Amino acid sequence: MTIDSDPIPVTLRWAVRLLRAEAVALGVVAAWLIWSDLTAATTHLTSALLVTGFAVAGAAALWALGGALARRRAGGRAPAIVLQLMLLPIGWYMIQGGMAWLGLPLMALGLAVTGLLVSPPTTRALGFE
Incomplete structure (x- = not known):
């Protein structure tokens, strides 16, 4: 087992925090959409499910990308x-x-x-330099 002695730069740490915050905010929107889909008197089911699914997928993607970047996975940046x-x-x-x-x-x-x-510190931490 190796221990990475380089601390995560503050720029990468804040990027991860903001990505995770966006994921939580979009998750709240997705929860509201689910509630709205279940309680609506009339709805176009296909459209409602697509919009809700898009919100859920977006929240999951943002959370996963934040996790990948926290683990310094360079593929999560793009x-x-x-x-x-x-x-x-x-x-x-x-x-x-x-x-x-x-x-x-x-x-x-x-x-x-x-x-x-x-930013340069994030770029270095992800191994692009």
């Missing part, structure tokens, strides 16, 4: 960056729809986590 960059169009359409109070922070979160994931 998918995590893609998911963070997906927050940009989501935030943009929220702003266009009159929900700038939510869209702007989502865009900022996506850019912040992406910045943490491509």
Whole structure:
């Protein structure tokens, strides 16, 4: 058994924390969607299940990527960056729809986590240098 003496850099630690926080937040949304699907008077079942499934899968993916990055798995960085960059169009359409109070922070979160994931300390910790 080997013990990695290099501490996880603060940038990677915060990226993992934020990914896990996003996973929890999306899990809460997924739970609300499940409750909504079960209690709705009328619904288009296929659409409801697809949206709910997408939320559950997104939460699971964010949590798994956070875990992979916490274990310094370099393969987790690219998918995590893609998911963070997906927050940009989501935030943009929220702003266009009159929900700038939510869209702007989502865009900022996506850019912040992406910045943490491509920062030099994180890059070194994941073995890209």
